[in-house]
Amino acid sequence: MKDHLTVPELERTCRELRRHVVSMIHTAQSGHPGGSLSAAEFVTACYFHAMDVDPQNPRWPDRDRFVLSKGHACPAQYAALAMKGFFELSVLDTLRKEGSILQGHPDMKKCPGIDISTGSLGQGLACAAGMALAGKLDGKAYHVFAALGDGECDEGEIWEACGVAYKYQLDNLVAFVDWNGLQLDGPCDEIMPTLDLAKKFEAFGFETYVIDGNDMQQVVDALDAACAARNGRPKCIVGRTVKGKGVSYMENQVGWHGVAPNDAEYAQAMRELNAQQDERRANER
Amino acid sequence: MSEPKMIPTRNGFGDEIVALGRENRDILVIDADLGKSCKTGEFKKQLPAQYLNVGIAEQSAAGVAAGLAACGKTPFVVTYAAFGSMRMVEMIRQEACYPNLNVKLACSHGGFTPAADGASHQSVEDLGILSSIPNMTVIMPADYVSARRLVRAAAEAHGPVYLRFTRDAMPVLYGDEESFAIGKAKLLRDGRGAAIIANGDTVHLALEAARLLAAKGIETRVLDMHTIKPLDTEAVIAAVNDTGKIVTVEDHNVINGLGTAVSAVVAELGRGVVRRIGVQDHFGQSAPYERLMELSGITPAAIAAAVEAL
Structure with a gap:
């Protein structure tokens, strides 16, 4: 079942998702807010616009697949799954706790709606290519969406997987690079320069779309175009994003890669995210 | 033959x-x-x-x-x-x-x-x-x-x-009719003098060693332990109970291979002795396969000698 939300509705959904992300990481006092918030528009647009999934039947063979290659951003995916109805919203409070279905990195055996376990970086695109290949072999129409971090594009396996996607003409594969410019130890350009990621994916055979990855309209348009073009080429949406997007003190701060907010910081983050909601409502009136 | x-x-x-x-x-x-x-x-x-x-x-x-x-x-x-x-x-x-x-x-x-x-x-x-x-x-x-x-x-x-x-x-050691189950060792020869537990390319060497020993009047059990994990612990325990002495043989480092797996079972059992034949924690080199095995002491004669020394 696909959702058919308008862009303003998707933006509202995305702000709700951001609040869940901050809230669950605060409750857990552990997790990765920066990269979860930068990818929020893409995750929201996938689950509430592009993807055909059934929360009542998470293993439905014809469903679209989502691979969170940057597995540490799972709070964003968990929030989307809960909001979608794969499990109760209250489960979000169990993030990273013993016995939880919401492991520190996604676990397909524990959590409904997770299509492949990830966490070790650089591995998701190859898995997504395998899923896309399976779709081709079985003559199924589903798409596979893969969210990649810019930092994890340091890993060679990403580029090995591009070869597979190109060779086997996986036009049912849609990758997204969350190009927020920061990795764990510092800015990408200091740690390991990414160079022009769009040109790199283009050179590896992908059809690329360069967008503002935090602009919902642009994300939706890119997803629509990427899904519609069954032209034998894998797709890569290269999204320029802001790490920590939506929480002022986290934005573009390396330090918020993998740190949980304390109570005061949490209160400020929720005030800011609620204010953004109110502001949008006022504008829409 | x-x-x-x-x-x-x-x-x-x-x-x-x-x-x-x-x-x-x-x-x-x-x-x-x-x-x-x-x-x-x-x-x-x-x-x-x-x-x-x-x-x-x-x-x-x-x-x-x-x-x-x-x-x-x-x-x-x-x-x-x-x-x-x-x-x-x-x-x-x-x-x-x-x-x-x-x-x-x-x-x-x-x-x-x-x-x-x-x-x-x-x-x-x-x-x-x-x-x-x-x-x-x-x-x-x-x-x-x-x-x-x-x-x-x-x-x-x-x-x-x-x-x-x-x-x-x-x-080729087995007939076409032979059946195999993962985790279940194959008994290739039986005897009470000792048990030789081998896998892969060393199984035929173990059989040859058993023939050498038989010529000297020592009858040995030979097990093809084709599955290292899950290990057929019952077969290992039976080998200890029936013979008390085990020699393992493998084309692999003796660290963390078949010998280690068998030794762990025997150690926890608290009786029986094990000798591990295999690569003694070193890399190989370019040389004929048989020569590399010989350099690591993985030969029928060495296996037989290990059994006799137990």
Whole structure:
């Protein structure tokens, strides 16, 4: 079942998702807010616009697949799954706790709606290519969406997987690079320069779309175009994003890669995210 | 006695995978540009729609296999033991073993069998590396027939399996009618003097050692421990109870291979003695296969001497 939300509705959904992300990481006092918030528009647009999934039947063979290659951003995916109805919203409070279905990195055996376990970086695109290949072999129409971090594009396996996607003409594969410019130890350009990621994916055979990855309209348009073009080429949406997007003190701060907010910081983050909601409502009136 | 037929166990994989693929279109082969060496040529020819070659890119071979397995396929990733166990091992751990997916690793050129290629291509560590990952099953067949049967068993078993084959020809030890179960050792010869527990390309050496010992009046039990994990602990315990003395033989480092696995069972049992014959924690070199085995003391004479010394 696909959702058919308008862009303003998707933006509202995305702000709700951001609040869940901050809230669950605060409750857990552990997790990765920066990269979860930068990818929020893409995750929201996938689950509430592009993807055909059934929360009542998470293993439905014809469903679209989502691979969170940057597995540490799972709070964003968990929030989307809960909001979608794969499990109760209250489960979000169990993030990273013993016995939880919401492991520190996604676990397909524990959590409904997770299509492949990830966490070790650089591995998701190859898995997504395998899923896309399976779709081709079985003559199924589903798409596979893969969210990649810019930092994890340091890993060679990403580029090995591009070869597979190109060779086997996986036009049912849609990758997204969350190009927020920061990795764990510092800015990408200091740690390991990414160079022009769009040109790199283009050179590896992908059809690329360069967008503002935090602009919902642009994300939706890119997803629509990427899904519609069954032209034998894998797709890569290269999204320029802001790490920590939506929480002022986290934005573009390396330090918020993998740190949980304390109570005061949490209160400020929720005030800011609620204010953004109110502001949008006022504008829409 | 007529001379047994000599066939590399990698041929057993190459032949059985075709049969499996013809029966089940979800059986896939993923090559990483070593298909000719690993005997997937016939599969590629007969079943092109089930055949992939991802190039010299073992890491994505493993990841692609996991994605396929997550969609109901049973992919066999094919490469050499050294690369299947090391170049892609973290992807296998994360994407095949942790989610317990149906990814099978079929690796030729196990142990010292890629002899002339030298240490870079030989594998003295692979069985230990793979054995220590939860959910992984680890198998090394001794001959062509058992290779075919165990490839089939691996395809039918749920979860990840590592299969190690030989580049070199090995004597065919089993008749076509013989059946094999994962985790169940094969009794090839019985005796109460000692037990020789071997796997893969050392099983025929163990049998030869048993013949040498029999000529001296020492009757030994010979077990083909084709599955290292899960180990047939019952067979090990029975060997201790019946003989009290075990010699293990393997074309692998004695650290973390068959000898270590058997020793752990015996140590916990609290009785019985074990001697481990195998690679004594060193790399190989370019040399004839038989010479490399001899340099590591993996010969019928050395096995027989170890039994007599116990």
